[in-house]
Amino acid sequence: MYAEKAAKDIPVLEEMVNSSWRKEGELKKLKSELSALDRKIQLSLNDKQNDQGEKEKIQVNGNGVIEKNMAVVPKM
Numbered sequence: 001m002y003a004e005k006a007a008k009d010i011p012v013l014e015e016m017v018n019s020s021w022r023k024e025g026e027l028k029k030l031k032s033e034l035s036a037l038d039r040k041i042q043l044s045l046n047d048k049q050n051d052q053g054e055k056e057k058i059q060v061n062g063n064g065v066i067e068k069n070m071a072v073v074p075k076m
Helices: 002-018 024-057
Strands: none
Touching: none
16 A cells, blocks of 8 residues: 555656756855855955054154054054
8 A cells, every 4th residue: 555655656756856956046146146245255354454454554653644564663
């Protein structure tokens, strides 16, 4: 009895296995969007780190002039 029911399900199961997933195109599109967003986030983080490094190199001298590429030295 169980074998008869399973035998009836075989064609349906074979069709499911051999068919493509309906949402495959949408999944590929979403993965592409995810990659693009990830790249934007990484670039944004890198820019912020570079900006932070620049801020550490900027020092205001006694005359109020900003001098770049000068190491920040703590006053003693």
